[in-house]
Amino acid sequence: MSDSHRRDTRARSTSAPTDLWETVDALWTWLDADQPADGGRGREALLLRVLKLSEEVGEVAQAVIGATGQNPRKGASHTWEDVESELCDVVITALVALRTLTPEAREVFGRHLARVAERSLGTTAP
Structure with a gap:
């Protein structure tokens, strides 16, 4: 996500829906309009x-490479907060892609999360 896109998104965040899936739907609608x-x-x-x-x-x-300073040419070019932000971008992008694939994204994700929780934790997701 570009810096200008992040600034535009932050500027509109005050009027954005508060529910995760409402926000995913709003982002999907916004992308489809273009x-x-x-x-x-x-x-x-x-x-x-x-x-x-x-x-x-x-x-x-x-x-991650920037936060750990592993690029000798750039050194420590990122923070762990940058890593957090980028991970959030991955999650958002995945949820919007799922919504693009199916209007039932909420249900599909919920069922899958419950299966993973059952398999991994021996319980259902809350």
Whole structure:
């Protein structure tokens, strides 16, 4: 996510929905409004939103490398707060991609989370 996009998003955050899934729907609607005549619901739009995850994960890796100072040319170029922010971008991008794939994203995610919790914790998710 670019710095200007982050600033624009922060400026609008005061009027953004407070529920996670309402916000995901609002972001999905906002992205689809900027799409071609098919409303961005075509296969290409879905594929590009899924591919956007790779870009966001790359930004997490870049932030971790910067936070640990592992790039000798750049040194410590990021903070752990930058890593947190980039991880959040990954989650948001994934949820919007899931919403692009199905209008039932909330239910699909909830069922999957419950299965993972059952498998991993031996319990259902709260």
